[in-house]
Each structure stands twice: as structure tokens, then as C-alpha cells.
Amino acid sequence: MxxxxxxxxxxxxxxxxxxxxxxxxxxxxxxxxxxxxxxxxxxxxxxxxxxxxxxxxxxxxxxxxxxxxxxxxxxxxxxxxxxxxxxxxxxxxxxxxxxxxxxxxxxxxxxxxxxxxxxAGRASTCIDHGPLRFDPLARRVSWHDRPVTLTRREQVLLEAFLYSPDRVLSASQLRDSLYGYDDEVESNALNVHIHHLRRKLGRGVIETVRGLGYRLGSPADLRGDTQDESSS
CATH class of the missing domain: 3.40.50.2300 (Response regulator)
Known part of the structure; x- marks a missing residue:
């Protein structure tokens, strides 16, 4: 946020x-x-x-x-x-x-x-998206009912997607969610965070929309997805 x-x-x-x-x-x-x-x-x-x-x-x-x-x-x-x-x-x-x-x-x-x-029109504090659950107040994430440890930046990035599940978010919008105006940001920082989320939560959790940005994968597509432990 x-x-x-x-x-x-x-x-x-x-x-x-x-x-x-x-x-x-x-x-x-x-x-x-x-x-x-x-x-x-x-x-x-x-x-x-x-x-x-x-x-x-x-x-x-x-x-x-x-x-x-x-x-x-x-x-x-x-x-x-x-x-x-x-x-x-x-x-x-x-x-x-x-x-x-x-x-x-x-x-x-x-x-x-x-x-x-x-x-966002949600009634519950917790956000459920297919096998993914995020509790923004407790800062807890689970994937297929198993807890997943995310870094601060990874949690903030995931939260940005979950609050806008149907929108394509540009790289600049995502950087604004992750970093303050005065923060020094390396050029590949966003790609690194997205890579780590995909490794921990499955490749389909974030879709690349070529030329526009990124969006959250659909709940149906995530249900059969698994963590990509081989990617690092």
C-alpha cells in the first residue's frame, strides 16, 4: 500500500x-x-x-x-x-x-x-485468490494452505496486485507501490521481486502483459500451479 x-x-x-x-x-x-x-x-x-x-x-x-x-x-x-x-x-x-x-x-x-x-468492494479482511490467501493486517501469506515467507517488498508487491486483481499495472505504478519518491531504485529491482514471487507462489501468479505491464493471474489458473523450486 x-x-x-x-x-x-x-x-x-x-x-x-x-x-x-x-x-x-x-x-x-x-x-x-x-x-x-x-x-x-x-x-x-x-x-x-x-x-x-x-x-x-x-x-x-x-x-x-x-x-x-x-x-x-x-x-x-x-x-x-x-x-x-x-x-x-x-x-x-x-x-x-x-x-x-x-x-x-x-x-x-x-x-x-x-x-x-x-x-475494492471486499467484505473480508483476508484476501483469497484461488489457492492464495493474504492477511494484510497480520502480514501472513499462505499458498495451498501452507505458510509462505515473503520479504517486505514481495509482500507489498503482492498486495498491489491483490488490491487490483483485474487491472494491468504498469512498471511505474508498481514501483510507486514499492518505493518512496526519494528511494534509490536499481533498474532491475521490479523484475527481481516479480521473479521471487513467481518462484515462491508459482509462475502463473503474475502474468506479463507485453508492452503494458503485469497483472495477477486468474484464480482458476493458479489452482493447478505449484512453486517453481528449480528457479532461482
Missing amino acids: HVLLIEDDELVAAGIRAGLEAHELTVDHVASMAAARQAFATLKSDIVVLDRGLPEGDGLTLVREWRSQGVTTPVLILTARDAVRDRVNGLGEGADDYLIKPFDLDELVARLHALLRRA
Whole structure:
């Protein structure tokens, strides 16, 4: 999951970012509306965590702009404004959830996963795809009912495919899910992660769509697939 964090307090932002990254989320942080607009237009963010008190004014301005443009990316408001009126206004302007500071990090992570689950139209926390099961909160993966150990990057990559099971994802979209804007990324890093997922979960788990990118293999195709232990 790629999170765009919009928070002008650098100390607060550093704590949130460290906490989310400890839960295997990829985070990019900006501190102003102008930077948020640029980052949102540049990056493929799955979800936005937005502080209302920004240097240029109320962060809800961004929510109004995005919703007027038809943008449906989930937005969670994170703010110290705890009046009922503020919460009602925030949700009424198009925010999807509202969390009051101070907050518990585990609750924030759970809310982010719940927002993505609802956006994807899923009722259950766990994601089942043929013989593959992924629990995004517990960070557990099983294949044909057997636990599989994935690295952090491999889990994030698999999660990106599972949240968009019918879409072809470009290499740039997948890199945005895996890496922050300032991360140094080797040119073959994405191919390496895809290779490792195929070795651990079967060759058919990720399909290459020539000239366009990659997509998740269909559940039916995965049922007879097995791990490719000979590939390394």
C-alpha cells in the first residue's frame, strides 16, 4: 500500500511515517498543499492521510478539489479538531474517514486497510485468490494452505496486485507501490521481486502483459500451479 502523508509538523510526520513503514506500508510525506498537489499528480498513491491544519489553510480544500475532479482515492483526515461539526464537515466534503490526534498507530493502520478493503468492494479482511490467501493486517501469506515467507517488498508487491486483481499495472505504478519518491531504485529491482514471487507462489501468479505491464493471474489458473523450486 502506498500512502501519501500530508502533514506540516515534521516531528509528527516522522513518527507516523516510521510507524506505517514498520507495518510494511510505503509512505511519501509532503508538508504543504502545493507539494501535495504535485505528489498526488506524480505518484500512484493508494490512500491519502491528510492533516487539516496546513500552512496555506484547511486541508479539506484538497479533498474538495480531488472530488470535484472525480478522484476516488480514499482520504483519511488526521487532525486535532475533535468537534462533531468538524468531523461532519470533513466527511461531508468527501473524506472517507476521520481520526483524532492523539491516536493509536495500530488503529490508524487498521483504518487504512479497512478503507482499501471497502474501496475494492471486499467484505473480508483476508484476501483469497484461488489457492492464495493474504492477511494484510497480520502480514501472513499462505499458498495451498501452507505458510509462505515473503520479504517486505514481495509482500507489498503482492498486495498491489491483490488490491487490483483485474487491472494491468504498469512498471511505474508498481514501483510507486514499492518505493518512496526519494528511494534509490536499481533498474532491475521490479523484475527481481516479480521473479521471487513467481518462484515462491508459482509462475502463473503474475502474468506479463507485453508492452503494458503485469497483472495477477486468474484464480482458476493458479489452482493447478505449484512453486517453481528449480528457479532461482
